[in-house]
Amino acid sequence: xxxxxxxxxxxxxxxxxxxxxxxxxxxxxxxxxxxxxxxxxxxxxxxxxxxxxxxxxxxxxxxxxxxxxxxxxxxxxxxxxxxxxxxxxxxxxxxxxxxxxxxxxxxxxxxxxxxxxxxxxxxxxxxxxxxxxxxxxxxxxxxxxxxxxxxxxxxxxxxxxxxxxxxxxxxxxxxxxxxxxxxxxxxxxxxxxxxxxxxxxxxxxxxxxxxxxxxxxxxxxxxxxxxxxxxxxxxxxxxxxxxxxxxxxxxxx
Numbered sequence: 666x667x668x669x670x671x672x673x674x675x676x677x678x679x680x681x682x683x684x685x686x687x688x689x690x691x692x693x694x695x696x697x698x699x700x701x702x703x704x705x706x707x708x709x710x711x712x713x714x715x716x717x718x719x720x721x722x723x724x725x726x727x728x729x730x731x732x733x734x735x736x737x738x739x740x741x742x743x744x745x746x747x748x749x750x751x752x753x754x755x756x757x758x759x760x761x762x763x764x765x766x767x768x769x770x771x772x773x774x775x776x777x778x779x780x781x782x783x784x785x786x787x788x789x790x791x792x793x794x795x796x797x798x799x800x801x802x803x804x805x806x807x808x809x810x811x812x813x814x815x816x817x818x819x820x821x822x823x824x825x826x827x828x829x830x831x832x833x834x835x836x837x838x839x840x841x842x843x844x845x846x847x848x849x850x851x852x853x854x855x856x857x858x859x860x861x862x863x864x865x866x867x868x869x870x871x872x873x874x875x876x877x878x879x880x881x882x883x884x885x886x887x888x889x890x891x892x893x894x895x896x897x898x899x900x901x902x903x904x905x906x907x908x909x910x911x912x913x914x915x916x917x918x
Contacts, residue, residue, distance in 0.1 A: 671707070673711045676715060690730050719732055761828060765828075766876075772815075774866040781815055792804055801850060813826065849879065
């Protein structure tokens with residue numbers, strides 16, 4: 666079990682057991698972390714995740730409280746958790762993304778101009794060293810949109826854009842509960858961008874596949890928990906792999 670998941674489970678147990686009731690204020694962070702045998706960082710991430718689904722209410726300068734836990738309040742935001750853990754249909758959308766987005770990245774590596782690449786790089790640079798999950802996902806949506814548009818195929822870009830909302834909530838939950846999700850996403854975005862900038866379509870395709878498949882794999886694990894498998898090998902390429910000459914690149918346009 667991941668550390669953040671364990672922290673979420675511990676807080677949930679306190680609520681279910683009646684140790685924390687609707688409207689109660691949580692103990693101070695260092696006290697609660699020590700009581701539950703958790704690090705303060707994992708406890709903090711658990712609080713963020715539970716605030717996202719309206720179980721906790723973080724009040725700046727006041728503390729963290731258990732919400733009313735009113736069913737109507739919880740149902741507003743719990744839909745995506747139920748979708749994720751009880752309905753595997755979201756995997757079908759990720760499967761489509763895994764088919765289409767690598768193709769878009771490969772085309773973008775051939776067709777995007779230096780100016781287009783500069784826009785993508787500036788977008789990633791906006792995040793800073795430690796982006797929040799919310800900032801990362803906003804940036805992620807625009808990153809994938811620009812690559813889809815950069816593929817030069819309006820129909821492909823439109824289809825990819827239509828899939829965004831269907832997978833957005835699952836990506837929020839992953840970002841809140843998987844400890845390395847934010848850093849991994851940023852690193853993979855950089856790898857995709859570098860491949861596009863270097864005009865390496867097959868490397869861009871490989872990294873985009875790794876990127877989408879990582880979220881897909883996480884959802885599969887959530888739906889069917891079992892022994893961890895060996896991580897997928899990262900794509901590699903020689904310095905000249907996937908490059909096209911300026912003449913063939915111009916012809917492709």
